[in-house]
Amino acid sequence: MPVVLTKDDEGARFFIDLGDGTGSEGVYVTPMLDSEKEKLRRKFITKRVTRFGAQEETDAAGFYHARLKHLIKDWKGFVDLEGKAIPCTPENIVMLAEMNTLLFMEIVEKSERLAVEGRIDSEKN
Numbered sequence: 001m002p003v004v005l006t007k008d009d010e011g012a013r014f015f016i017d018l019g020d021g022t023g024s025e026g027v028y029v030t031p032m033l034d035s036e037k038e039k040l041r042r043k044f045i046t047k048r049v050t051r052f053g054a055q056e057e058t059d060a061a062g063f064y065h066a067r068l069k070h071l072i073k074d075w076k077g078f079v080d081l082e083g084k085a086i087p088c089t090p091e092n093i094v095m096l097a098e099m100n101t102l103l104f105m106e107i108v109e110k111s112e113r114l115a116v117e118g119r120i121d122s123e124k125n
Contacts, residue, residue: 013073014114016107025077029111032070040066065094068104071111 011030019025032040044063045056069090078086078096086092097104 014111016110016114018103018107019077026075027072027107028074029071029107029114030073031111031114032067036070037067040070065097067108068093068097071108 013028013030015023015026015028017023017026041058041063044059044066046059047054047056049055072088072093075088078088078092080086086096
């Protein structure tokens with residue numbers, strides 16, 4: 001049975017290796033509690049009334065970018081075409097996420113798995 005993040009895990013930080021396994025390229029993430037994700041998602045909901053009643057619409061892109069900015073704390077091995085390190089800033093997170101959506105979706109998925117595995121490992125010790 002998977003273990004869900006709790007308040008005890010708040011602020012836990014994990015490294016996701018995105019390179020050759022040596023740790024030279026990757027991101028440092030702090031996964032969000034489910035309650036935090038829902039609270040953040042609600043900030044991106046707009047309500048409108050139609051003849052069929054009230055409807056909610058979520059700004060999926062806005063929510064995704066906000067989630068990434070909360071999730072990613074730092075990175076290493078991210079360089080521009082000239083080989084200069086790209087600083088981990090909210091603006092750069094969004095820019096790179098838009099350039100490589102699949103990579104950043106993978107980061108989100110791996111961060112969720114690492115959070116569960118990390119919690120299980122800490123309970124074994």
